[in-house]
Amino acid sequence: MAEPPRSLPPKWFYDARGSELFEEITRLPEYYLTRAEHEILDRRATRIAQNTAAGTLVEFGAGSSRKTRTLLDALTEAGTLELYAPLDVSRSALEEAGQALCRDYPALHVAATVTDFESELVLPHGEGPRLVAFLGSTIGNFTPARRRDFFAALRAVMAEKDTFLLGADLVKDPDVLRRAYNDGRGVTAAFNKNVLHVLNRELDADFDVDAFEHDAVWNAQQERIEMWLRSRRAQTVRLQSLDLTLEFGDGEEMLTEISTKFRRESLIAELNLAGFEVREWWTDSARRFALLLAAPDGR
Structure with a gap:
């Protein structure tokens, strides 16, 4: 997570709220x-x-x-x-x-x-x-x-x-895949951003969750969906438990999940x-x- 391009292991998604949101995702028409x-x-x-x-x-x-x-x-x-x-x-x-x-x-x-x-x-x-x-x-x-x-x-x-x-x-039509991870109700976006709440709690971090936005894109070369969190502005984030400070540029992205097809x-x-x-x-x-x-x- 320290060096750009930054990424997180998907296991951070699954606190109690993350599990609830994923169960909701499984019931979405797009998913x-x-x-x-x-x-x-x-x-x-x-x-x-x-x-x-x-x-x-x-x-x-x-x-x-x-x-x-x-x-x-x-x-x-x-x-x-x-x-x-x-x-x-x-x-x-x-x-x-x-x-x-x-x-x-x-x-x-x-x-x-x-x-x-x-x-x-x-x-x-x-x-x-x-x-x-x-x-x-x-x-x-x-x-x-x-x-x-x-x-x-x-x-x-x-x-x-x-x-x-x-x-x-x-592997299937990329439009079908993109819709499955960018649902109209924003449940997947909430699931993706919930990882920042988990990091704030577990690592004593100070992510401003509203300062990030969800995006999911199809990587045709590697045949996988990639979920990203994009910083809405330049910002500094501190993770006290790791004694780590991260600088995010305006528009800088962090990879949170891959989903290979x-x-x-x-x-x-x-x-x-x-x-x-x-x-x-x-x-x-x-x-x-x-x-x-x-x-x-x-x-």
């Missing part, structure tokens, strides 16, 4: 990703349950676990699931989701963990094969190098009969390189979003 992924899960969850026979469902970036209930229902119906282990950086989201799941699935053991799985990837132990889910196209927030490291680290801790369920948003061949190639065999590839009816099921390739 198709959640609906597309739900469509695939509704159609394929039974097959996923049959193909994995998972006794444990581990979910990275679980958040509210709302989208996961289709999987939980299918695995429960199949009679294999004993443990649901959600992992997330947001304690409040995990606590709220955990209470609801314990109420709605009284026979299911729920073991939530507050963790930054990007820095330390450890899979919870559980009964039977583990199904590791990483939904919502959060993988798109990773740079190519971070994706490579993440896939390799995950493969290293997976057992022979474990499986990996990955959600990935696909994928093509089938290149994503499968990345997983193959890390030691995964992609066994299933499904899309929604409009072919906007993909859900794939992979397994260790036996190396």
Whole structure:
């Protein structure tokens, strides 16, 4: 963050307010990703349950676990699931989701963990094969190098009969993508600017939130959406906890999130390189979003 061009890791988004705003984003008409992924899960969850026979469902970036209930229902119906282990950086989201799941699935053991799985990837132990889910196209927030490291680290801790369920948003009309991250109600803008509230609280900073504006652009060369915060004026920001002073010029931008969009061949190639065999590839009816099921390739 100190040297221009400045950037922030997306994990700073997800305090309690950030999690609420993201849940609101998933219901926006412009934001198709959640609906597309739900469509695939509704159609394929039974097959996923049959193909994995998972006794444990581990979910990275679980958040509210709302989208996961289709999987939980299918695995429960199949009679294999004993443990649901959600992992997330947001304690409040995990606590709220955990209470609801314990109420709605009284026979299911729920073991939530507050963790930054990007820095330390450890899979919870559980009964039977583990199904590791990483939904919502959060993988798109990773740079190519971070994706490579993440896939390799995950493969290293997976057992022979474990499986990996990955959600990935696909390359499409840039206008559709831009609208998904620049919604008419300004919810995404509020979500983006909320990161400054988090920095003010967690790092004893003095960002003037109203002195920044949201922008989301399509980077055609890298096939990704980039979210930026642009300074409305020249300003000085102090982060007391880091003993750091930042100078922003009028119009200077700070990158807050990338959201890579994928093509089938290149994503499968990345997983193959890390030691995964992609066994299933499904899309929604409009072919906007993909859900794939992979397994260790036996190396």
